[in-house]
Amino acid sequence: MSPAVLADGWSGTSAIGYPALFGGVLLGSVIPIVPTGALVGAAAAVAITSGELSLPLVVVLSAVGALVGDLITFGVARIGSDAAVRWVSRGQHPERLEAARHRFTERGWLLVVVGRLLPAGRVPVLLAAGALRYPWARLTPAAAVACLLWAVVYAALGVATGGLFDDPLIAPLLAAVVVLLVGAVSSLVSTLLRRRRERLPAGGPR
Template identity: 40%
Template sequence: MIDQLGTLGWLFLVVSFGAIVPIVPTGAAVSGAAALTFHEHPLMIVFVVAAGAAGAYLGDLVMYAMCRAGGEQLARRLRWLRDEERLSAVKERLNRSQVPVLLMSRLIPGGRVPVLLAAAFLGMSWRTFVIANLPACALWSTVYAGIGVAGGSIFPEPWEGVVAAVILILVVNQAVNWWNKRREAVEEPSGTPESA
């Protein structure tokens, strides 16, 4: 039991850190922990989901506070702000529907940081962010734990399920990034003004 609590503590720390430093594969950490837990203690998956969601929530709060306090200068210095047009589009969507945009931003690879920046720059209230981000983090952790459980149930050895879950997350993330870059490349020529 103490081993499982230690694992959950590490998962919480890794996900919290990864929510602040977006290069850490937090989804893969939750999926791997769920795949491992599925083989050893299936009922502990609920705690894996809770630890992942709590870590994501704490990390998001810290990141949102940094965005609110540091503003665009901090975002540019840390290279979080890369695409002004994308940020403008996210701001428009946030103005229309805050909660659904926060929910979806957690599930789309690379979608969370622009939404947090847009929310901070728009001055979304802390109360709204704190309430809306709870279900977003819970849904995110549940989805990634589900991927881990699927990997863990397919393979007989725990390590095989962990490897399969991590590879699946990385493949999905790369596919979404490739799709976004391809879409932007197609849109870019049509957005440039024609020369006379």
């Protein structure tokens, strides 16, 4: 990214947009009350329709904000490991926790990446990783890759939907709505699949 792009990206009203994007993604990554994907999609739509924001900067700042938030969540789980273990172990057999520890040892990076991309998968994975003392040296690069992929995916959704309209007001609204719908559908499908897996042992042959 050239210095000219950076200079242009931080001029004018975008000086407010970038901190708002970064802060919103960071807050939503620590306290999941902000629809971070919708923020990224809306910012990407603004970038391609109004030119007020730089699309590469939108992706970078979103990824960095998400990464900082994920590391904070993981750090809290590690610092308060006893409380985190109790939270993770609710309704779980010790054998399951041991299996989770083994999975993190063998392919923890994959669980971190998938957890960030799947709806409602990020927080449980990070809490489990912290409670199971997953190493920082392995968690950080995996989380960085996951957050970058996440930012690219939601920015692409914003670009695709925002490109339908040239209006800088309609485009981000449409992008945010589409991202929220995609997230809701994905969450519903994930919930239905999980419930189906939970019912299979009970209904299967004994």
